[in-house]
Amino acid sequence: AQSVAQPEDQVNVAEGNPLTVKCTYSVSGNPYLFWYVQYPNRGLQFLLKYITGDNLVKGSYGFEAEFNKSQTSFHLKKPSALVSDSALYFCAVSSDPYNTDKLIFGTGTRLQVFP
Amino acid sequence: DVKVTQSSRYLVKRTGEKVFLECVQDMDHENMFWYRQDPGLGLRLIYFSYDVKMKEKGDIPEGYSVSREKKERFSLILESASTNQTSMYLCASSSLASGDTQYFGPGTRLTVL
Numbered sequence: 502a503q504s505v506a507q508p509e510d511q512v513n514v515a516e517g518n519p520l521t522v523k524c525t526y527s528v529s530g531n532p533y534l535f536w537y538v539q540y541p542n543r544g545l546q547f548l549l550k551y552i553t554g555d556n557l558v559k560g561s562y563g564f565e566a567e568f569n570k571s572q573t574s575f576h577l578k579k580p581s582a583l584v585s586d587s588a589l590y591f592c593a594v595s596s597d598p599y600n601t602d603k604l605i606f607g608t609g610t611r612l613q614v615f616p
Numbered sequence: 617d618v619k620v621t622q623s624s625r626y627l628v629k630r631t632g633e634k635v636f637l638e639c640v641q642d643m644d645h646e647n648m649f650w651y652r653q654d655p656g657l658g659l660r661l662i663y664f665s666y667d668v669k670m671k672e673k674g675d676i677p678e679g680y681s682v683s684r685e686k687k688e689r690f691s692l693i694l695e696s697a698s699t700n701q702t703s704m705y706l707c708a709s710s711s712l713a714s715g716d717t718q719y720f721g722p723g724t725r726l727t728v729l
Contacts, residue, residue: 544720606659
């Protein structure tokens with residue numbers, strides 16, 4: 502069965518430091534991977550996705566993610582964190598290679614950036 | 617910009633009531649989805665639709681039904697609300713033109729007493 506795991510419930514980082522939010526996946530066939538962010542009292546916003554091609558994907562707000570097939574990971578990164586990056590982050594994977602829309606979401610990681 | 621709107625931000629209902637949650641998107645997207653979001657569980661897919669009058673069950677359809685009479689509108693129905701349906705409900709839409717990226721509404725926080 503397809504699944505996605507976010508092993509950390511919360512990540513704390515000081516402003517200006519690099520941040521990493523971890524995601525690992527399990528799918529049969531090729532994975533289609535997404536990151537979304539949820540700010541307080543808001544819906545989810547798309548950050549970036551990996552479908553095929555370059556393993557390093559760049560997205561909105563200076564975020565990037567690296568697809569690592571051997572480690573089945575798709576970690577979200579940012580070189581220098583901002584307080585405004587504090588939010589809930591979700592990793593998602595497609596469960597159906599013929600319908601990339603149908604996503605399985607992780608449980609979410611709360612990022613807290615301290616001034 | 618894609619806009620997905622949901623009829624209510626907050627809703628309080630009583631056990632046994634019939635509840636309608638409405639979702640409207642303005643970008644002519646073919647695909648629409650209903651999720652519920654619970655702490656520690658992430659988002660779970662309830663139902664989705666790839667076309668008008670078409671629906672497919674997601675991972676947790678029990679206790680819910682949906683209706684899609686028009687392309688832009690996707691309704692989630694709780695036939696007889698129960699306390700375990702207290703949750704945040706999120707609607708999303710997508711299309712091939714959007715590169716399969718799902719766009720989400722602001723969510724409806726439903727409390728069933």
